[in-house]
Amino acid sequence: MEVERRIQRLPQSVVNKIAAGEVIERPASVVKELLENAVDALARSIEVDIEAGGAELIRIADDGEGIHPDDVELAVTAHATSKLQSADDLFHVRTMGFRGEALASIAEVSRFKLRTRKAEQLTGVEVDIEAGILKEPRACGCPAGTTVEVRQLFVNTPVRRKFLKAPATEFGHIAEQFTRIALANPNLRLLLRHNGKTVYDLPATSRLSERLELFYGTELADKLIPIEAEAGAARIWGYVAHPSESKSTRKGQYLFLNGRWIQDRSLQHALGEAFRGLLMVGRYPVAFLFLEIPPDDVDVNVHPTKSEVRFRDNQQLYRLVLSTLRTKFLSMDIGAGHRLEAGSEPRPSTPPAAAGRQRQAQQELVSWANSALAGWRPNSDLADLKAKVEPPRVNWPSPVTETVPGANAYGESAFDTTNRPGDAAFSGEHADHVSDDRRVTDADSAEVASPPAAQSSPIRHVSVDESRAGPASADAEIRAMQVHDCYLVIETTQGLTVIDQHALHERIMYEHLRRRVLAGGVEVQRLLMPIPVELSPREAGLLIDQQDLLRELGLQVEEFGGSTVAVTGYPVLTRKTDPVELVKGVVEQLEQTDGKLSRRDLLDSLLHMMACKAAIKAGQRLSPEEIETLLAQRHLVDDAHHCPHGRPTALTLSRQELDRQFGRLG
Structure with a gap:
């Protein structure tokens, strides 16, 4: 009972x-x-x-x-x-x-x-x-x-x-x-x-900008825009970052009410509306905004952790945030960037006391690197060892500096590796860090890069049937032209095809990286001197927590101390991407997923991001040989019609549509 x-x-x-x-x-x-x-x-x-x-x-x-x-x-x-x-x-x-x-x-x-x-x-x-x-x-x-x-x-x-x-x-x-x-x-x-x-170790200071610099570095601090306004009993002050410092999540948005950190969808929406037209879709502004209102105009007793509040007049605060930011943007040349000037510091209603702060020097990195290399000694058999592990090289007369295993299949080495506008940060700042040591598979060692076409040769013109049937042969011709340094236009049997060069190359890079990961043979460019990357402790924690997964992708990072990580190796296929930029892209991807994806889905998401960063960009001028190689590679991937994010790689304008537009039909 x-x-x-x-x-x-x-x-x-x-x-x-x-x-x-x-x-x-x-x-x-x-x-x-x-x-x-x-x-x-x-x-x-x-x-x-x-x-x-x-x-x-x-x-x-x-x-x-x-x-x-x-x-x-x-x-x-x-x-x-x-x-x-x-x-x-x-x-x-x-x-x-x-x-x-x-x-x-x-x-x-x-x-x-x-x-x-x-x-x-x-x-x-x-x-x-x-x-x-x-x-x-x-x-x-x-x-x-x-x-x-x-x-x-x-x-x-x-x-x-x-x-x-x-x-x-x-x-x-x-x-x-x-x-x-x-x-x-x-x-x-x-x-x-x-x-x-x-x-x-943060000293007391009267300047919020000094504390922001300690947390986020001078790069962000130099692009902070001071904000200050009042409306009745309400006051707003703080900083927003230049649109170029946007993030893929709202985690860079800090809202404080009477000194208390809060979350409020309405205020976040107002912040987003103020930046409308200044940011790409899916990007969010970085902001540090402080609201001061009478305590009896807000109820903070509505959430167990007090992170959410209820305002008496929510619309007034919404308008205050939106109008303050828009007025500020209209008064300055937001497109030209912004550097914080002395004396422009917004102030809280009760200014606190000031103090100083000194940053740590790079000596820690040098001593860390020295200790990491302390066990290495010159070896007379080093040349023999390198001969065993390095893939065979062919010295073709081209700007390509080094053969990449697997290049004959995907033609990566056919793309110009000389400095382009997007490569300057890596090739200049971190060039001395690069080691010739690479991890390759046995299959990779047998692969030899294909020789590039002669530099003086124009784009060859061949039959359309050949260009549609498969990869271009030595005698094949492809009628192609680059438009706005972004699109490739080619002739087909049905009419014209317009190809997004970035989307197509992104798909090719994604397929290549994915196959390498599945085969366990991602080529790694190891660094003689690790490259330090300053992150927030939360970001560093996310990265270190996924160390093993990142190693599968060829990205090798280690704890360096505090919230700094050291990059000791990166995938060869991303060698034209600044390793610091690559790491920060990985962090943003990890923040977006926030532990909600399975290991397999997270790996795929990171592959998408890495392929996007490694691919040629819109606005990048391609040589005739690069155009030809890219078009030939379309036939080596499973789905050449969509980039990894689902966008189409090409649009076709049929011959019938052309004839109709020019009045040649009936």
């Missing part, structure tokens, strides 16, 4: 676990809550120590007001707070936190320790909580402020612990939360360490 289930009050420990499930999703959630508490405590300096992506240790120490000794036990109790006195206070909230849930929720699912001392007290107080069980507080010596240690997160909820990602990924999420607090509070000195290594 089934026992009747009666309604009962849940134990407080179960209530806390449920609350923890809403508020504490992963280690980054703990960091967010504790950082917000430190900001509310009026701290001037905050230090964050992380171990194993936050799964083993999260320690946050601040020099804020501290907690009164008599309130320590209450501070780790659910729904106990000093930030609210009545329900009306919910509509005048000026602090980051106010519910009093965070510490109790965190303590319920970890080994928790809190040490605190107010400046006027001689000794501090320490309290331990073991998986929700509170131990007796005791006196301790500690600096003024509060230090919270969270060890073995989800220790008593093993199912939740299993859902944690790799440490690099989890730390990436932590670094993102750290970034949001750091951008919202440039007046604070902030330090972030992971496994004992300093990732960020």
